[in-house]
Amino acid sequence: MQVLNYIPVPLVFIEPDWNIVAYSSEVAVQFSLSSSLLDWTDEESKRKLQRLIVPKSTQKIELNLIHKDGTLHLYDIYQKWQEDRYGYLILMEKEQSSQRLSFQLQQLRQQLLAPPEQRKQPEIGKPVDPQIEELASKLQWMEDLFLQIQPDLLEDRKAHFISQIFLHLKDAKTIIKNLEVKNKSQ
The missing domain is CATH 3.30.450.20 (PAS domain)
Structure with a gap:
């Protein structure tokens, strides 16, 4: 070489x-x-x-x-x-924003591929905050979408997948910020 x-x-x-x-x-x-x-x-x-x-x-x-x-x-x-x-x-x-997205996708992929026993599970019997349930729903939706992204499908529907991911990531960030504010006030 x-x-x-x-x-x-x-x-x-x-x-x-x-x-x-x-x-x-x-x-x-x-x-x-x-x-x-x-x-x-x-x-x-x-x-x-x-x-x-x-x-x-x-x-x-x-x-x-x-x-x-x-x-x-x-x-x-x-x-x-x-x-x-x-x-x-x-x-x-590609541009820096694409690089950040690639890095975030890599991190999410690693989290999604982690064995179930290494994922943090909520304790049974504890009351669950509705915002946490909504956040879990958003994250589950993104996980399902990531599982649907295949290399051949990615090219055809890339813009749709990316816009949906950003929409749910934005919602998840808002929920996390609200939870942080709520926890600081308690």
Whole structure:
């Protein structure tokens, strides 16, 4: 594998099996040393990568890629293939707001994947505040939505899913702030 120091853009040179032949120094700063593009790709994005980054494709795609520090970042991937032998990928990181969303989605995904016994359960017999019940309902709704998001569906209905997530996150934040105020006054 070769680092191309003279290329001023984040460029990756790959083979059809996604093995990395070379990459620019811009890429070397962000990603760990690896022989495969799959190693930099989030688990949920791997199928999408395998389906859409293929010889003869010129389609721009979005993928979640993992930086050296383990954080997820959303990228636009532009591809150009030289016959069926080599692909040139330009990796353009999305805006900061998209990065924050990716980070929040990563945190929520980790929480959702936690074993049930590690999730905090309410004590039986304690009266439950109606705001807590509403918050639980909002969070359950978001969990159900996250379980429905599949890589192939994400592209088709991304705007709808994201707007619904933000709406429920905003409601959940309001409930949490109200509970904080309520607890401080007690």
